[in-house]
Amino acid sequence: MFISKSFIPILKNNPTEAKIKSHQLMLRVGMIKQSSAGIYSWLPLGFKVMKKIERVVREEQDRIGVQEILMPTIQSSEIWKESGRYKDYGEELLRIKDRQGREILYGPTNEELITDIFRSSIKSYKTLPQLLYHIQWKFRDELRPRFGIMRCREFYMKDAYSFDINDEEAFFSYNKFFLSYLKTFKRLELSAIPMAADTGPIGGNLSHEFIILAETGESKIYTDKRIFDLKYDDEVLEKNSLKKLREKYEKFYAVTDEKFDQKEFDKNVSKENRLSTKGIEVGHIFYFGDKYSKPMNAAVDHQGKKEYVKMGSYGIGVSRLVGAIIEAKYNDKEEIMKWPISVSPYDIAIIPLINKNDSTNLDKAVSICKALNEKNLDVIIDDTEENFSSKLKKFNLIGIPYQILLGKKSEGDLLEFKEIGKESQNLSVKQIIDLVTKIKNKI
Numbered sequence: 001m002f003i004s005k006s007f008i009p010i011l012k013n014n015p016t017e018a019k020i021k022s023h024q025l026m027l028r029v030g031m032i033k034q035s036s037a038g039i040y041s042w043l044p045l046g047f048k049v050m051k052k053i054e055r056v057v058r059e060e061q062d063r064i065g066v067q068e069i070l071m072p073t074i075q076s077s078e079i080w081k082e083s084g085r086y087k088d089y090g091e092e093l094l095r096i097k098d099r100q101g102r103e104i105l106y107g108p109t110n111e112e113l114i115t116d117i118f119r120s121s122i123k124s125y126k127t128l129p130q131l132l133y134h135i136q137w138k139f140r141d142e143l144r145p146r147f148g149i150m151r152c153r154e155f156y157m158k159d160a161y162s163f164d165i166n167d168e169e170a171f172f173s174y175n176k177f178f179l180s181y182l183k184t185f186k187r188l189e190l191s192a193i194p195m196a197a198d199t200g201p202i203g204g205n206l207s208h209e210f211i212i213l214a215e216t217g218e219s220k221i222y223t224d225k226r227i228f229d230l231k232y233d234d235e236v237l238e239k240n241s242l243k244k245l246r247e248k249y250e251k252f253y254a255v256t257d258e259k260f261d262q263k264e265f266d267k268n269v270s271k272e273n274r275l276s277t278k279g280i281e282v283g284h285i286f287y288f289g290d291k292y293s294k295p296m297n298a299a300v301d302h303q304g305k306k307e308y309v310k311m312g313s314y315g316i317g318v319s320r321l322v323g324a325i326i327e328a329k330y331n332d333k334e335e336i337m338k339w340p341i342s343v344s345p346y347d348i349a350i351i352p353l354i355n356k357n358d359s360t361n362l363d364k365a366v367s368i369c370k371a372l373n374e375k376n377l378d379v380i381i382d383d384t385e386e387n388f389s390s391k392l393k394k395f396n397l398i399g400i401p402y403q404i405l406l407g408k409k410s411e412g413d414l415l416e417f418k419e420i421g422k423e424s425q426n427l428s429v430k431q432i433i434d435l436v437t438k439i440k441n442k443i
C-alpha cells in the first residue's frame with residue numbers, strides 16, 4: 001500500500017477539542033471521524049487496529065470453548081419487560097418505535113436476548129454448560145459521551161454468556177473467562193488487573209473489572225501493587241487449577257471505588273504497597289445466578305426437577321481497547337506511538353528518501369514490499385516527496401513498530417531496519433522477514 005493512495009487523513013497539529021492523548025492521536029492520524037455526539041466512523045487505520053483486536057479477542061474466546069453467534073443490534077422490548085429492565089435501565093437505553101408502533105430498542109447488552117435464545121432450545125441439563133459469545137455494536141445513550149471512542153454512545157463489544165446447572169459449575173465457567181481475559185490482555189501487551197467490582201445494573205454477587213492503569217481513566221481503584229507482579233503459567237482448563245488461579249489474584253486487595261473500604265484497605269495492605277489511582281475498564285465479568293433465568297423462566301430438567309440455569313456474562317470493550325492501548329503506549333511528549341505487533345495497522349513501514357527525478361529508492365521500496373508481502377507481512381510505503389525527517393515524524397505518530405529506512409544508511413542489500421524506540425541496525429530483507437515473522441508467530 002502506498003501512503004499517497006491511502007485514506008489516512010493526517011492533521012498537522014493536535015486537535016484542540018480532544019482532551020486525552022488517545023483521542024488526540026486517533027484524530028491526528030485519521031483513525032476515526034466523529035459523525036455525531038458519541039458516534040464515530042472508523043477510517044482505515046483505526047478500523048484495521050480494531051479488527052486485529054477483535055481477532056485476538058475471538059481467538060481467546062474460541063480457545064476456552066466459547067461458541068460464536070451473532071445477535072442483532074435491535075431487540076424487542078418484550079423480553080426486557082420480562083426481566084424488569086425495561087423500566088430499570090433508565091435513559092441510557094435507546095428506545096425506538098417501528099412503523100407498527102411496536103416498542104423496540106438498540107441493545108446496550110444482551111442478557112435478555114441470550115436468555116430467550118437459550119430457553120427456546122435447551123431443555124436438558126445434559127447439554128450444559130453452554131458458553132456463547134458475540135461481537136456486536138452496542139448503543140448506550142451516555143449522559144456525557146467523551147474522550148472519543150473511550151466513552152461513546154455506539155461502541156463495539158464482545159459479550160459472552162454462560163449457562164450452568166449449579167454454582168460450582170458456574171464458577172468453573174467464570175474462571176475460564178478469568179483466565180481467558182488475562183491471556184487476551186497480555187497478547188495486547190496490556191497489564192490489565194482483575195479488580196473486585198460492584199455488579200451494578202446487571203445484578204448479582206461476583207464480579208471483576210479488568211483495569212489498566214492510566215491517569216486519564218475514569219475508574220478509581222485501590223490495590224496492593226504487588227498484584228502487578230503476579231505471573232501465571234499457561235493454566236489448563238481444569239476446575240481446580242483455575243480456582244487456584246483466581247485465588248492467587250484475590251489474595252491481594254484490589255477493588256474499584258464502589259467496593260472500597262478504607263479500614264479493610266489499611267488492614268490488608270502494608271503502607272508501602274498501597275496504591276490508589278485511576279484506570280480504564282477494558283473488560284468486566286459477572287456471575288449473577290438466576291437473576292434473568294428465573295423471571296424469564298429459563299430452566300432445565302435435572303433428575304426430575306426443574307432448575308433455573310445459573311448465568312454469568314462477560315464483556316470486553318473491543319473499540320475502547322483501541323484507545324486504551326494508545327493511553328498505555330503513546331508517549332505524547334515525544335509524540336511517539338508504538339503499536340503492539342498483534343494489533344498494529346501494518347507490520348512494517350518502508351520509508352524511502354525520495355529526491356525529485358530519482359526513483360531508485362522508491363523502486364527499491366516496491367521490490368522489498370513485494371518480498372515482504374509474499375511472506376504475509378503487511379506493508380505500507382511512504383511514496384511522498386516530503387523531507388525525510390517529516391516522514392519519520394509522521395511514522396512515529398502512526399506507530400507501526402518496524403521501519404525500513406531507505407536513506408543514506410541503507411547500503412545495497414543491507415537495509416536500515418529500525419524498531420521504534422530502539423537503535424537501528426543493518427539487515428538483509430531475509431533477516432528482516434525472519435525477525436518480524438518470528439515475533440508475529442510468538443503472539
Ligand code: ATP
Nearest residue numbers: 149150151152155157281282283284315316317320
Ligand atoms: P463503564 O463503567 O466504563 O461505564 P460499564 O461497566 O457500564 O462500563 P459493561 O456493561 O461492563 O460496561 O460493558 C463491558 C465493556 O464495554 C466495558 O468493560 C467497557 O470496556 C466497554 N464499554 C462500556 N461502556 C462503554 C462506552 N460508553 N464506550 C465504549 N466502551 C464502553
Ligand code: MG
Nearest residue numbers: 209281283284
Ligand atoms: Mg462494567
